[in-house]
Amino acid sequence: MQSITVKRGFSVTPLLDIENAEFAHWYCLGVWWAMYGDEQGKGQYRDRYIIDVLHHGILSHWFDSPTSGWFPMVGFNIGMLHGGMLDPGTHAVRPCSSLVMLTDSQFQRGYQAGRYYRFVECLPTYERMTDGALVETINSWALEYHTWRKPLACLSFVIVCRVGELSGDLLPMQEPERARIEAEDRAFLAAYDATKAELLLPTL
Numbered sequence: 001m002q003s004i005t006v007k008r009g010f011s012v013t014p015l016l017d018i019e020n021a022e023f024a025h026w027y028c029l030g031v032w033w034a035m036y037g038d039e040q041g042k043g044q045y046r047d048r049y050i051i052d053v054l055h056h057g058i059l060s061h062w063f064d065s066p067t068s069g070w071f072p073m074v075g076f077n078i079g080m081l082h083g084g085m086l087d088p089g090t091h092a093v094r095p096c097s098s099l100v101m102l103t104d105s106q107f108q109r110g111y112q113a114g115r116y117y118r119f120v121e122c123l124p125t126y127e128r129m130t131d132g133a134l135v136e137t138i139n140s141w142a143l144e145y146h147t148w149r150k151p152l153a154c155l156s157f158v159i160v161c162r163v164g165e166l167s168g169d170l171l172p173m174q175e176p177e178r179a180r181i182e183a184e185d186r187a188f189l190a191a192y193d194a195t196k197a198e199l200l201l202p203t204l
């Protein structure tokens with residue numbers, strides 16, 4: 001994990017491993033702008049920020065080709081999420097429970113799924129996301145979007161899953177969170193199994 005310089009005397013370790021210099025440049029700009037730009041420095045962003053940006057890009061066909069010049073600018077958007085979590089004065093991580101403000105129950109589940117994948121499902125072999133892998137993922141969403149039954153709902157969910165995964169370095173998972181997610185998953189699966197059982201009951 002390599003740090004990148006946001007301004008003199010202030011560096012951050014990005015939320016993902018960055019191999020593309022242009023992506024890194026835009027990431028730094030995003031962190032800086034979230035902390036010091038006009039009307040910025042007010043805290044974390046809502047989940048809809050990154051959802052709306054990527055949704056607009058997909059509808060505009062910006063991400064149809066993996067070589068598109070729009071992809072490095074996604075670094076700016078991820079950098080904005082990172083910068084929104086940092087106090088402009090102290091550079092300390094704000095006391096927040098999530099990387100973005102979650103505005104929907106389904107987004108909450110997606111965010112939890114991403115964190116559970118990061119901290120539970122793939123350990124001990126987890127490898128940090130790279131900018132190249134993120135580009136491939138967004139490109140696949142763009143190409144498949146028109147085939148999804150509820151495209152915006154599906155896109156919103158998978159984006160927030162990735163945000164949950166990216167949150168790991170700034171917000172390590174603690175045991176209470178792990179226990180809560182596992183309990184919620186058990187309750188969800190129990191309700192799902194009960195619904196299936198009801199549907200399979202013969203009609204009297």
